[in-house]
Amino acid sequence: MKKNMFLSGSASEVGEKLQSNYDRMLESTHQWAEMLAFEPDPQTGMTPKDIVWRKNKAKLYRYVTPNGVKHKKPILMVYALINKAYILDLTPGMSLVEHLVEQGFDVYLLDWGDFYWEDRNMTYADIVFDYVARAVKKVCQFSNTDELSVLGYCMGGTISTMYASLFPSPKISNLIFLAAPIDFEDGGLSSVWINGEGFDADKITDTFELIPRTFIDNGVKLLNPVNNYLGTYTRLWKMIDEDLPVKSWKVLNKWVNDNTNFPGEAYRQWIKDFYQENKLIKNEVVLRGHRVDLNNINSSLLILSGEKDHLVLPHQTKAAIDYIPSDDKTYLEYPIGHGGLVFGGVAKKQVYPTISNWLKERS
Numbered sequence: 001m002k003k004n005m006f007l008s009g010s011a012s013e014v015g016e017k018l019q020s021n022y023d024r025m026l027e028s029t030h031q032w033a034e035m036l037a038f039e040p041d042p043q044t045g046m047t048p049k050d051i052v053w054r055k056n057k058a059k060l061y062r063y064v065t066p067n068g069v070k071h072k073k074p075i076l077m078v079y080a081l082i083n084k085a086y087i088l089d090l091t092p093g094m095s096l097v098e099h100l101v102e103q104g105f106d107v108y109l110l111d112w113g114d115f116y117w118e119d120r121n122m123t124y125a126d127i128v129f130d131y132v133a134r135a136v137k138k139v140c141q142f143s144n145t146d147e148l149s150v151l152g153y154c155m156g157g158t159i160s161t162m163y164a165s166l167f168p169s170p171k172i173s174n175l176i177f178l179a180a181p182i183d184f185e186d187g188g189l190s191s192v193w194i195n196g197e198g199f200d201a202d203k204i205t206d207t208f209e210l211i212p213r214t215f216i217d218n219g220v221k222l223l224n225p226v227n228n229y230l231g232t233y234t235r236l237w238k239m240i241d242e243d244l245p246v247k248s249w250k251v252l253n254k255w256v257n258d259n260t261n262f263p264g265e266a267y268r269q270w271i272k273d274f275y276q277e278n279k280l281i282k283n284e285v286v287l288r289g290h291r292v293d294l295n296n297i298n299s300s301l302l303i304l305s306g307e308k309d310h311l312v313l314p315h316q317t318k319a320a321i322d323y324i325p326s327d328d329k330t331y332l333e334y335p336i337g338h339g340g341l342v343f344g345g346v347a348k349k350q351v352y353p354t355i356s357n358w359l360k361e362r363s
Contacts, residue, residue, distance in 0.1 A: 025241070035246070041254045042247065045086030047098045049109075053138040057113025060135050061085070062142060063101050070104025071363035073173055074143040076136060077109040080155035081127070081266060082216050082259050085111035088153060088342060091251045096342050099352040105359065106143050110135045115261045120210040122263035124162065124270075125287040132163045140170045149174035149359060150299075153342065154312060158182065158274070161320075162285065164299060165292045174362050175299040176355060178341045179312045183319030184278045188310055193219075194275045201271035211262040224310055232256075252343060281323045300328035302358050304351060306336040330358065 053060040077097070079087050088109060089097035100107050110131065115122070139148055150172050152160035157180020164172050181187070193199065208215065221229060232253065262270075279285045285292040301324060305314040314333055321331050332354060336346045 035250075039250070041258075042091065042250045044084075044091055044251065044254065045089045046092055047089050047095060047101060052108075052142055053135065055131060055134065057115075057119075058131055058135075059111045059113065060138055061109045061111060063097060063107040063109070065101055065104065065106065067102075067104065069106045071106070071360065072145060073147050073149050073359075073363040074106040074108060074139050074145065075100060075149045075151055075359070076139050077107065078132065078150065078152045078156035078160050079109075079112075080153065081112055081115070081159075082155070082213070082262050084255075084258055084260065085109060087255060090255065090343055091247070094248070094251070094343060094348060096347070096352055096355070099348075100356055100359075103356040103360070105356070105363070108135070108139045112260075115210065115263050117210050119261075120264045123265045123287075124159070124285075127159060127266065128163050128166065128287055132159060133167055136163070136167070136170055145170075147171045147173045149176065149363065151176040151178070151355070152180050153178040154180060154338070155270075156180070157317075158280065161280070161294070161297070161324075162287065162292050165294060165296045166287065166290050168296070172297075172299045174302070174359060175297070176302045176304070176359075177317055177320055178304050178351075179306060179309055179317055179338050180303075180320075181274070181312045181316045182323060183281050183316050184275045185281075185316075186313070187275065187316060188313050190311065191275065194271055201268050201276070204271075205264045205268040209264045211264055211267045213259045213261045216262055217257070217259050220311065248344075252339065255339070255343075281319060294323045295325055297324045298326050300362055301326050301330065302355065303329070303331045304341055304354070305331075305333050306338060306340050307333050308335065308337040308340070311338045328362075 048064040049061040050064065051059045052062045077088050079085065089095045092098065097107055097109065136148065140146055146169070148170060150160045150164065152158070152175075157177040160175065161180070161182065164175055184191070205211070235249065273279045273285060277284075280292065281294065283291060283293045283295070301320060303317055303320050305312070305317040307314055318331055321329050334340065334346050334350060336344065340346055341351050
């Protein structure tokens, strides 16, 4: 009978191997626990920038282009209300903002800031009319242009869609969606949960008024609980044990655990008008008396999704092809999840260059 390779050798050699493996595992576990307990979060959002406009907590960043701007049309980046601004500028060498700046684009980003009690009554009408619309005007003013590109990640893409429908000027020449929900029908586990019996958006909003970030965070993580609550920490232990770089894990872990509160009235709209009634593709969303009609959008479209995305399923983003009547539309899908469009090897090697090359042809 063939001997087990691990147990081959004399009794003393086997004992030494067992002891060596035990010592290594103990040391890895010690490093793992120490890192989780004591090491500070990595720095994020490091691309040099200036604050060129403020409103309440919100700030409009314009990123420094040391080699000069090579493309006339500026880019405004918009992200989800529940995230932090550095989601699109994670860390040097792994940042969509950094990549676009290096390619010579004039890049802006609208930072929502942190929402607190005084923001509980904020709605999507406020977001679109008072923040996005004013930010767009500032972008065009500072860049001396009447056209721009808008890039929306996740909910930021939905917000950008509403703005593009309602404001024909300044002209949005290019609209980029990264995992942006447009059609909220059949949203996987999110839809099952939100449309399930007993899920009452009005009761949740009336109870909290300002939806705590922990409520949103746990809701998102419960869509894939084993991976989010256990798998991520076992992956860190494995990386330490195999002596692999852990910076990427630390940056990503900071991102997924560093959300912000959700204004209650916007949350109510997000659940009822979008997820439960799917009003966006029906052209039934109304903001301050103005109907959001997707037929008003004629921007060139670049639509990107991840085939493994369980938060925004690919068909929810791809729906922009069917409901937005632009002449210039491109849809691409990558073998990654939600975060993989802005972070990781596929993002850096494929997604970033796709975005910059597509924009170069249209800027």
